[in-house]
Amino acid sequence: MVKCRSEYKKLLRTCRFEYDKQKTSNFENNKLKNARLYWNMLKESAGLKPAEIPLSNFEHYFRAVNNPADRFFVPDDDILEFNSRYRDEEFKVMFQELNVIITEYEIKQAINQLKRNRSAGPDLLLNEFLISGKDVFIPLLCVLFNKIFETGNFPDRWSEGYVIPLHKKGGVNEVENYRGITLLSSLGKLFSSVINTRLKNWAEKYNVYIEAQAFLDQI
Incomplete structure (x- = not known):
């Protein structure tokens, strides 16, 4: 159980890191290619509600x-x-x-x-x-x-x-x-x-x- 819990937490950290990395990459790419999506992502990350x-x-x-x-x-x-x-x-x-x-x-x-x-x-x-x-x-x-x-x-x-x-x-x-x-x-x-x-x-x-x-x- 201890080993499984450790592997589970490690997997969560890895997935979270990859998710943040992918989102950051999309954020930087959209800044130059899709201004509307870029600002929507920026507002979302800042927790702004429409x-x-x-x-x-x-x-x-x-x-x-x-x-x-x-x-x-x-x-x-x-x-x-x-x-x-x-x-x-x-x-x-x-x-x-x-x-x-x-x-x-x-x-x-x-x-x-x-x-x-x-x-x-x-x-x-x-x-x-x-x-x-x-x-x-x-x-x-x-x-x-x-x-x-x-x-x-x-x-x-x-x-x-x-x-x-x-x-x-x-x-x-x-x-x-x-x-x-x-x-x-x-x-x-x-x-x-x-x-x-x-x-x-x-x-x-x-x-x-x-x-x-x-x-x-x-x-």
């Missing part, structure tokens, strides 16, 4: 948080002032250096900064497509981006996204305990990255941030 909240509740909640027509919505005064000054062409001279054509080099830089293993937005384009096919995509994107930049018509579809609720704290059945992240179009984010990099370099060149910070320090 929330029992209807999707309509999330829709109403996030609409209220981001709806300008809602009585609790407060617009950003700085953005309103900037838009007003821009319409009055106060920044026309200052921005002349920014209003130049988008180059293939700028797009290549933006693609090189993309990260792999990120979820796609409504356009279903993964960063891996742009990274692996950049030699083919860059000339076409250069024409497209310059047309958008020239006309000022940013595609509406690039402003649409999938809102994914992430649980942050408290009970899982309360929508207020979730923070929403939005999965946007990969092309829209790439275009925005090109513009953002140009603005950043321009601001650093003219010490815009330093002057603004000095002003804030005096307030």
Whole structure:
């Protein structure tokens, strides 16, 4: 009996070890090959239970948080002032250096900064497509981006996204305990990255941030 019990416990430890080893291997493989299954396994291992909240509740909640027509919505005064000054062409001279054509080099830089293993937005384009096919995509994107930049018509579809609720704290059945992240179009984010990099370099060149910070320090 003692011998059988010892062999039984040894067999349990061996099986448990092999089970954990196999599960760890599947976990690591799915991280690169199946993001949905990877996150499900991660939640399962953390002991997280799925929330029992209807999707309509999330829709109403996030609409209220981001709806300008809602009585609790407060617009950003700085953005309103900037838009007003821009319409009055106060920044026309200052921005002349920014209003130049988008180059293939700028797009290549933006693609090189993309990260792999990120979820796609409504356009279903993964960063891996742009990274692996950049030699083919860059000339076409250069024409497209310059047309958008020239006309000022940013595609509406690039402003649409999938809102994914992430649980942050408290009970899982309360929508207020979730923070929403939005999965946007990969092309829209790439275009925005090109513009953002140009603005950043321009601001650093003219010490815009330093002057603004000095002003804030005096307030």
